[in-house]
Amino acid sequence: MLSRIVTATDFSVDAGNAVRRSALLARLHRIDLELLHVISRSSLDAVREWVREPADFADRLVDDVRSSLQEAAASTGMPASARVELGDVLSEIASNCAQGRILAVGARGLNPLRDAIIGTTAERLVGRCECPILVVRKPPQGDYRNVLAAVDLLEGSENVLATAAAIAPGASMAAVHAYDVPFEGTLQRAGVAPREIDQHRSAAFEKALRAVRSLGTTVGVEPGHFLPVVERSSPARLILEHEHALDADLLVIGKRSRSTVEALLLGSTTRHVLADAGCDVLVVPLASEPALVREPAACAGAAAESRRTRGPLSLPRVCRRGRLERGRVAYETPAIPHHRDCAAALRAQAGCR
Numbered sequence: 171m172l173s174r175i176v177t178a179t180d181f182s183v184d185a186g187n188a189v190r191r192s193a194l195l196a197r198l199h200r201i202d203l204e205l206l207h208v209i210s211r212s213s214l215d216a217v218r219e220w221v222r223e224p225a226d227f228a229d230r231l232v233d234d235v236r237s238s239l240q241e242a243a244a245s246t247g248m249p250a251s252a253r254v255e256l257g258d259v260l261s262e263i264a265s266n267c268a269q270g271r272i273l274a275v276g277a278r279g280l281n282p283l284r285d286a287i288i289g290t291t292a293e294r295l296v297g298r299c300e301c302p303i304l305v306v307r308k309p310p311q312g313d314y315r316n317v318l319a320a321v322d323l324l325e326g327s328e329n330v331l332a333t334a335a336a337i338a339p340g341a342s343m344a345a346v347h348a349y350d351v352p353f354e355g356t357l358q359r360a361g362v363a364p365r366e367i368d369q370h371r372s373a374a375f376e377k378a379l380r381a382v383r384s385l386g387t388t389v390g391v392e393p394g395h396f397l398p399v400v401e402r403s404s405p406a407r408l409i410l411e412h413e414h415a416l417d418a419d420l421l422v423i424g425k426r427s428r429s430t431v432e433a434l435l436l437g438s439t440t441r442h443v444l445a446d447a448g449c450d451v452l453v454v455p456l457a458s459e460p461a462l463v464r465e466p467a468a469c470a471g472a473a474a475e476s477r478r479t480r481g482p483l484s485l486p487r488v489c490r491r492g493r494l495e496r497g498r499v500a501y502e503t504p505a506i507p508h509h510r511d512c513a514a515a516l517r518a519q520a521g522c523r
Contacts, residue, residue, distance in 0.1 A: 174202040176266045177274040178291070181207075181238060184276025188306035191450065192274045193246035195304075195337070198313060203250040205243050207235060208262040232256075260294055267299035272337075274304040277444075293444055296425055296453050302333060305444060305451045308419070314338035314450075318418040319345045320409045320443070323381055326424060326456040332389040333454045334422035341420075344397040345382050346412050348405040349374075375400060406442035419449050424456040 177192040179185040189205060196203035209232060218228045236254045243250040255262045267273055275292045292305045319334040321327040331345055357367055382398035397416075401408055413421050425440045444451055 172199065172201055172272060173270045174204060175272050175274055176204050176206055178206045178208070178263045178266075179239070179242065179276070180291075181242075182276055182278065184278045184306060186242075186276070187309050188274045188276045188304070189242055189246065191304070191306045191310040193248055193250070194310055194313065195272075195274075196250075197248055198339075203243075203246065203248065205239055205250060205252045206255065206263065206266060207239050207253075208255045208257060208259045209235060210259055211256045214256065260291070260298065263291070263295060264298040267301040267303075269301065271301045272304055273299060273301055274306060277305050277307040293441060296440060296444065300455055302337075302455070303453045305453065307448065307450055311419075314341050314420040316416055316418045317341045317343050317420045317422060318409070318413055318416055319343065320405070320421070320423040320439075321345050321347050321382065321385060322405075322424070323347060323378070326426075328385055328388055329456060330422055330424045330454050331385050331391070333452065334420070335389055335391050337422070337452060338420055340395075342395045342397070343386070343391050344399055344412065344416055344418070345385060346399040346401075346409055347378065347382055348401060348403050348408040349378065350402070405439045406446075409439070409443055410446055413447060413449060420452060421447055421449055422452045422454060425453050426456050 175192045175196050177185075177189050179189055192203055195201075214228055214232070217231065221227045224230075232254065236252070239252040239254060243252040263273070263275075273295070275295065277292060292303065295303060314337070317334050317338045319331045321330055331343075335343060354367070358364075379398055379400045382400060383396075386393070386396040386398065399408075399412055403411075409421065409423070412418070421443065423440055423443055440453060444453070
């Protein structure tokens with residue numbers, strides 16, 4: 171059960187957008203909103219060392235920050251608390267990533283050069299937080315209307331889609347999945363007939379498409395507002411292409427823990443999406459070592475209940491074991507279609523108009 175949105179702000183333009191978006195979500199779901207600003211203790215100590223007169227100069231800075239934060243809270247037009255903390259910025263923000271919360275941050279801070287060299291605060295928080303992180307890029311223009319969820323069909327994928335449906339009740343939903351063909355080159359070199367390989371690809375495409383559709387059914391997304399997208403491409407590229415093509419205003423993606431070496435060598439789909447997406451991005455933490463899912467976890471009803479009551483928002487927990495809820499869905503080793511299906515054809519197959 172989601173009870174609070176914590177919005178970390180550094181008073182930048184993007185942080186201001188995050189505050190306004192958080193206020194909309196808090197009002198929509200009738201939950202608490204808290205604004206947080208963290209002052210680096212080491213920086214404050216340096217100010218005390220450099221500026222000796224007046225003696226209370228550093229304390230005045232803290233008071234000014236506290237007043238600015240209270241003004242920002244008052245500007246939301248709803249009850250919102252304001253809190254200033256001293257310490258390491260990332261550690262203090264990450265400590266607020268408790269169960270039942272969403273952390274909201276702006277995509278860029280006040281120091282673009284620092285962001286370019288060592289990454290934005292949002293990018294660095296993704297690997298440290300255990301709650302969903304909403305990275306806000308654009309000024310809010312109302313509730314989210316077009317949501318794109320990226321799913322990998324591994325264990326926990328239903329949590330990504332369920333979170334997307336819960337955070338934006340009533341929005342049109344698309345679920346995108348990118349495949350790679352395992353051992354395709356080996357099959358070709360082994361002399362398998364091209365026609366047989368094509369048949370295998372087509373059958374695998376239909377199976378994957380059914381699996382993505384079943385995810386929508388499992389989490390309670392209305393069929394008329396759900397578009398499954400299954401194509402052969404690199405995940406980050408496919409996600410960003412359809413974010414633009416579908417005019418998404420929210421992109422929801424899962425984040426799985428990886429070793430530092432693996433992340434450096436192979437990169438991270440989540441990191442690429444955070445860096446290049448043009449809309450807001452909600453990052454959902456998932457199990458670190460997923461198994462292939464054969465039966466979806468029990469997440470049905472969360473989105474429907476949120477739509478009916480517009481009360482406290484329920485977010486799914488990370489599922490480590492699947493459980494049958496509505497029918498049986500088999501997610502096997504991914505296989506890919508030979509062709510790229512366009513969004514119009516997929517809309518027709520999904521029954522969307």
